[in-house]
Amino acid sequence: MSEFEFITRITGRLSRTINHDGGPIVEGLVEIGPGDDAAVLRTPDGRVVASSDLLIEGRHFRRDWSGPYDIGRKAAAQNLADVVAMGGRPTALLVGFGVPADIDVAWAERLYDGLRDECAVVGAVVAGGDVVRAPVVTLGVTALGDLAGRAPLRRSGARPGDVVAVRGRLGYAAAGLDLLTRGVDGPAELIAAHRRPRPPYEAGEEAVRLGATALIDVSDGLIQDLGHIAAAGGVRIDVDSAALPVPAELGPDGLRFVLTGGEDHGFAGTFPSGTTLPPEWRAIGRVTAGAGVTLDGRPHELTAWDHFLD
Amino acid sequence: MSEFEFITRITGRLSRTINHDGGPIVEGLVEIGPGDDAAVLRTPDGRVVASSDLLIEGRHFRRDWSGPYDIGRKAAAQNLADVVAMGGRPTALLVGFGVPADIDVAWAERLYDGLRDECAVVGAVVAGGDVVRAPVVTLGVTALGDLAGRAPLRRSGARPGDVVAVRGRLGYAAAGLDLLTRGVDGPAELIAAHRRPRPPYEAGEEAVRLGATALIDVSDGLIQDLGHIAAAGGVRIDVDSAALPVPAELGPDGLRFVLTGGEDHGFAGTFPSGTTLPPEWRAIGRVTAGAGVTLDGRPHELTAWDHFLD
Numbered sequence: 001m002s003e004f005e006f007i008t009r010i011t012g013r014l015s016r017t018i019n020h021d022g023g024p025i026v027e028g029l030v031e032i033g034p035g036d037d038a039a040v041l042r043t044p045d046g047r048v049v050a051s052s053d054l055l056i057e058g059r060h061f062r063r064d065w066s067g068p069y070d071i072g073r074k075a076a077a078q079n080l081a082d083v084v085a086m087g088g089r090p091t092a093l094l095v096g097f098g099v100p101a102d103i104d105v106a107w108a109e110r111l112y113d114g115l116r117d118e119c120a121v122v123g124a125v126v127a128g129g130d131v132v133r134a135p136v137v138t139l140g141v142t143a144l145g146d147l148a149g150r151a152p153l154r155r156s157g158a159r160p161g162d163v164v165a166v167r168g169r170l171g172y173a174a175a176g177l178d179l180l181t182r183g184v185d186g187p188a189e190l191i192a193a194h195r196r197p198r199p200p201y202e203a204g205e206e207a208v209r210l211g212a213t214a215l216i217d218v219s220d221g222l223i224q225d226l227g228h229i230a231a232a233g234g235v236r237i238d239v240d241s242a243a244l245p246v247p248a249e250l251g252p253d254g255l256r257f258v259l260t261g262g263e264d265h266g267f268a269g270t271f272p273s274g275t276t277l278p279p280e281w282r283a284i285g286r287v288t289a290g291a292g293v294t295l296d297g298r299p300h301e302l303t304a305w306d307h308f309l310d
Numbered sequence: 311m312s313e314f315e316f317i318t319r320i321t322g323r324l325s326r327t328i329n330h331d332g333g334p335i336v337e338g339l340v341e342i343g344p345g346d347d348a349a350v351l352r353t354p355d356g357r358v359v360a361s362s363d364l365l366i367e368g369r370h371f372r373r374d375w376s377g378p379y380d381i382g383r384k385a386a387a388q389n390l391a392d393v394v395a396m397g398g399r400p401t402a403l404l405v406g407f408g409v410p411a412d413i414d415v416a417w418a419e420r421l422y423d424g425l426r427d428e429c430a431v432v433g434a435v436v437a438g439g440d441v442v443r444a445p446v447v448t449l450g451v452t453a454l455g456d457l458a459g460r461a462p463l464r465r466s467g468a469r470p471g472d473v474v475a476v477r478g479r480l481g482y483a484a485a486g487l488d489l490l491t492r493g494v495d496g497p498a499e500l501i502a503a504h505r506r507p508r509p510p511y512e513a514g515e516e517a518v519r520l521g522a523t524a525l526i527d528v529s530d531g532l533i534q535d536l537g538h539i540a541a542a543g544g545v546r547i548d549v550d551s552a553a554l555p556v557p558a559e560l561g562p563d564g565l566r567f568v569l570t571g572g573e574d575h576g577f578a579g580t581f582p583s584g585t586t587l588p589p590e591w592r593a594i595g596r597v598t599a600g601a602g603v604t605l606d607g608r609p610h611e612l613t614a615w616d617h618f619l620d
Contacts, residue, residue: 031357032462035542037395037526038361038455040462043353047341050360050437051348052452054406056444085347096364096450127360134366140406140450142362145348152342152350216347232345 013112039128049145051082057136070195072114079143081265084204085217087153088145092127098134156232157213158270164285174261199265221260236290323422349438359455361392367446380505382424389453394514395527397463398455402437408444466542467523468580474595484571509575531570546600
């Protein structure tokens with residue numbers, strides 16, 4: 001199969017999304033989709049939100065632990081969540097796909113089905129990309145989004161007195177990965193959480209409406225990601241361990257997974273004192289003067305989840 | 311060195327570009343640069359041009375044949391050229407960087423110097439990205455650009471009777487790669503062309519002004535890329551071999567390199583009959599009714615440069 005046949009097959013999984021009746025509402029934003037030198041997207045806000053991640057087989061996923069459809073959904077989800085964490089609405093993905101020689105076109109088609117379907121959850125589409133040979137499955141994913149006239153929600157706005165709150169699951173994906181790594185049985189929900197995160201995408205616009213001062217998606221682990229908010233804002237964040245949700249199904253290491261596990265792509269934000277939070281948001285701590293992240297007032301020592309050094 | 315120290319070091323090479331006095335004119339377009347969940351760029355045209363490529367060590371470059379600075383310039387150039395080929399002005403890059411364990415921070419800094427400096431040629435900046443571990447050096451590069459109110463210049467607009475013309479070098483990068491592959495001496499200019507392409511970025515806006523009906527950057531090889539224009543427009547393109555520039559320094563295989571060599575990132579376009587082309591553009595053929603690409607009226611049989619299957 002030639003490069004062009006292969007590309008035609010996999011982009012064929014996408015074109016129905018772009019051209020289909022009654023499809024995602026942002027389809028009208030794609031002026032030029034896959035097949036030219038570049039995509040052209042309308043940006044009604046006069047700005048574009050843009051975020052890129054690389055996903056490398058053996059580090060971010062394993063083909064024996066996840067199928068192509070879930071890998072596609074996860075690759076899309078983590079990038080869409082970055083746009084949401086800025087308060088943006090995702091509109092499009094560009095996907096660079098590095099293909100080892102042992103990948104067949106059916107596997108690749110399922111990957112693109114997953115990319116397409118995760119985009120559809122938020123009304124976005126895959127608008128372009130690139131296919132090359134690579135030694136391991138490699139995905140270079142860029143998500144674009146629109147702010148709809150809103151100010152971007154940065155990491156840097158937390159102020160002493162703010163409430164720290166989270167929305168979405170914490171620790172599930174890490175607990176699932178731990179089961180797979182140790183090769184032991186456990187709740188299917190945990191394995192599923194590792195394979196396919198379900199970010200609560202509505203959290204971004206909701207945080208904007210609630211007057212959030214900072215927002216981040218929890219991709220490196222709660223403590224580490226709150227550390228980014230603390231550093232960017234020049235503040236300290238104190239987490240109250242009693243307020244953290246540590247469900248029994250996470251097992252005996254549940255608190256560690258909640259504090260240091262990434263990849264569930266929930267959201268952590270800071271809100272002015274006195275904000276009435278809807279029930280989906282759980283208050284877990286407080287912003288104070290100082291630096292760093294503390295747990296019950298003590299500096300936190302657990303090793304953070306670190307994609308880079310692992 | 312931790313992930314965050316490493317990232318701080320390499321993004322430190324970029325911040326001077328974004329914040330520097332008298333710097334590139336598009337700096338004002340970057341509302342939020344590296345360091346948050348996503349970048350935010352202003353899009354005064356109300357649209358954004360977006361293109362992604364993956365570059366994989368061993369396939370698109372070799373560390374023993376190219377230094378990090380040249381690899382950075384080349385990775386930026388090939389993506390910036392895609393935006394130019396749509397008639398756009400590049401504004402920003404996002405760079406996902408996959409780092410093997412044997413890469414030191416000084417090597418990575420030089421790579422980012424190269425990305426920064428190639429962007430500066432067109433007044434663009436590196437606005438964001440990602441750093442992860444990878445088995446080989448991996449670059450996932452996304453270029454964004456602005457159309458400044460112009461219609462995008464597609465591959466599909468060629469019409470019978472149009473003149474086919476090229477701007478920029480053809481075959482130099484392929485001839486240089488051939489020297490490196492065979493391990494023989496040859497003109498330094500050819501090796502340099504492989505290591506660091508010099509796309510004539512002004513070709514995009516110039517083609518728009520000249521009324522071009524289609525434009526592409528020559529990345530896969532002249533015949534193959536003209537084939538994309540022919541297929542997208544439902545036309546045939548006939549190339550006149552006597553009109554092709556085949557400089558003596560390309561060696562005895564010069565014509566083959568000119569016809570099938572990619573990676574110089576010159577531009578090929580089609581223009582209405584009677585267009586007065588400036589001297590930088592060389593007319594090399596004609597659009598006719600039919601399909602495919604012919605050389606002097608005969609179907610072209612040379613194997614095209616194919617990144618995917620090689």
